[in-house]
Amino acid sequence: MRYDAVIIGSGVSGMTVAIILAKEGRRVLVLEQHSQPGGLMQHFRRQALVFPTGVHRLGSLDDGQILSRYFQYLEVRDKLSLKRMSADGFEEYSFPGLRFRVPIGQDAFRERLHQYFPREKVAIDQFFTDMNRLVSQFPLYNLLNESERSGPILESISLASYLDHLNCSRELKGILSASNPLYGIPPSECPLHTHFLVMDSFLNSSWRVDECATPLAEAFVKSLLAHGGEVRCNALVTNISASGGRVEGVVLANAEYIPTDLVIFTGHPRQILTLCPPGSFRPAFRHRLEDTQDTFGAFALALSWGHPDCTLVQCDTFIYNSWDTEAQYHQKLVSLSQRPSMIYCCAMPQEANREYAVTALVGIAPGEMTPFELTRRGERSEAYQAAKRSLARRILDTLQEHWPEQAPSLKMVDACTPLTFRDYTLTPWGTAYGIIKSASNFRHAQLSTETKVKNLFLAGQSIVQPGVMGALISGVYTGTAILGRNYLINKIKEETS
Numbered sequence: 001m002r003y004d005a006v007i008i009g010s011g012v013s014g015m016t017v018a019i020i021l022a023k024e025g026r027r028v029l030v031l032e033q034h035s036q037p038g039g040l041m042q043h044f045r046r047q048a049l050v051f052p053t054g055v056h057r058l059g060s061l062d063d064g065q066i067l068s069r070y071f072q073y074l075e076v077r078d079k080l081s082l083k084r085m086s087a088d089g090f091e092e093y094s095f096p097g098l099r100f101r102v103p104i105g106q107d108a109f110r111e112r113l114h115q116y117f118p119r120e121k122v123a124i125d126q127f128f129t130d131m132n133r134l135v136s137q138f139p140l141y142n143l144l145n146e147s148e149r150s151g152p153i154l155e156s157i158s159l160a161s162y163l164d165h166l167n168c169s170r171e172l173k174g175i176l177s178a179s180n181p182l183y184g185i186p187p188s189e190c191p192l193h194t195h196f197l198v199m200d201s202f203l204n205s206s207w208r209v210d211e212c213a214t215p216l217a218e219a220f221v222k223s224l225l226a227h228g229g230e231v232r233c234n235a236l237v238t239n240i241s242a243s244g245g246r247v248e249g250v251v252l253a254n255a256e257y258i259p260t261d262l263v264i265f266t267g268h269p270r271q272i273l274t275l276c277p278p279g280s281f282r283p284a285f286r287h288r289l290e291d292t293q294d295t296f297g298a299f300a301l302a303l304s305w306g307h308p309d310c311t312l313v314q315c316d317t318f319i320y321n322s323w324d325t326e327a328q329y330h331q332k333l334v335s336l337s338q339r340p341s342m343i344y345c346c347a348m349p350q351e352a353n354r355e356y357a358v359t360a361l362v363g364i365a366p367g368e369m370t371p372f373e374l375t376r377r378g379e380r381s382e383a384y385q386a387a388k389r390s391l392a393r394r395i396l397d398t399l400q401e402h403w404p405e406q407a408p409s410l411k412m413v414d415a416c417t418p419l420t421f422r423d424y425t426l427t428p429w430g431t432a433y434g435i436i437k438s439a440s441n442f443r444h445a446q447l448s449t450e451t452k453v454k455n456l457f458l459a460g461q462s463i464v465q466p467g468v469m470g471a472l473i474s475g476v477y478t479g480t481a482i483l484g485r486n487y488l489i490n491k492i493k494e495e496t497s
Ligand SMILES: Cc1cc2nc3c(=O)[nH]c(=O)nc-3n(C[C@H](O)[C@H](O)[C@H](O)COP(=O)(O)OP(=O)(O)OC[C@H]3O[C@@H](n4cnc5c(N)ncnc54)[C@H](O)[C@@H]3O)c2cc1C
Pocket: 008, 009, 010, 011, 012, 013, 014, 031, 032, 033, 034, 038, 039, 040, 041, 053, 054, 055, 056, 057, 058, 235, 236, 237, 238, 266, 267, 268, 271, 298, 300, 361, 421, 424, 425, 426, 431, 432, 433, 459, 460, 461, 462, 465, 466, 467, 468, 469, 471
């Protein structure tokens, strides 16, 4: 069977391109190496509780907001049951001696910052002015077609230098940079626009997907099937074949050959160096990809919370053990058994609200999992299990100290390391957000959706920006490269206005 397009990977980026092309009448096939579709959109069940893997919160889903419009166009919006997070505080930053809650809306956030930092009103106002200026320049974040695009958008200043330049106090810096684990780049390296885009999208509105009622991955699959697309799981692509510099098809691990005119690869971009025939790419491009660094990995502790009140359902909590929001990138949680510098916690609504499914995430620096990298799911060593238990215990201890009244009702359910993520999504060593695009090497690490191989495109979180919004926009970006920018943007606008 010949397909018009084969999409490798069924995460949000792959499903987005697949639905876009299927809606245009193209015959599309999504190939997924794992046994279930969805990539990081999947959830898992333990002890009757449902835990998300890589989508704990979504932003900008109110009517007319950007993710809502994309979801509407992709025909997933109506298939989801969404729970709004607290307007008065969807994020809480806990620093030594201060707990700060971020309300929904830039104006409300600004006002609260004014209350806490009355002497720094000028810097605070400048922060919001710059945020609005920068986010308004991103075409696909604002659904701008070619004629509406403004000039160059990328400013290579880092978040930390920018906050220094504003002369912010240590405490204000801490609060304005506390959410950096949501994209995995330390403030000293994070391009300012990356931070602003993520912050803005959640300040617009923040939501949980009720995975028990309407799983996110299923909504994407249903939409694709309704437009005649197909998804095949347990389908590991081992080769992308090309001839005369043009894509011809893909080969699966079972040696099956699937001919196609168009391939979109959405896994970690370094994989294409081994998937494509030798000589497909210029040495400079190959070296550039080989040189790229990855963001940290995630250690996720799944817990049950038996107490009747769980504020974490409505408000994510970032527990910092100092005002240093960079420390988490250098911590040695495995090799030196340190206590985590930061723990991010959230809880999901469940079918029966007697217990909540809490996820606690910490960042694992590259290299920390090296001693165990050769092990696979189901065959890990006792040393790996011991390291996992030890870190899980340190996280639980911190949470029980943070919420002493709930301590007896917080129970460990399961844990996964970056290697678990690696084995489910094939990212190298389990990097959480793929290739790091830092302020100093932004252009070097920036990859286009088009490749040297004709009709081989790239999409995914490493191409545009991490997060569901970034990965989805990367899929739209690929769609614009295939169908024409104005054509697709105008269509999305018309269908969602
Ligand atoms: C722990 C964690 C928590 C997160 N929380 C949030 C959150 O709350 N909100 C948010 O917006 N973002 C969050 N993110 C980020 C977000 O989940 C990702 O940025 C986004 O889902 C990535 O989508 P993707 O399509 O690029 O990649 P993926 O979802 O990884 O999809 C790629 C797919 O390609 C498949 N694949 C790879 N290679 C092959 C091959 N050779 N053959 C066949 N299939 C292949 C993989 O199996 C995978 O399914 C989180 C990430 C992590 C790790």
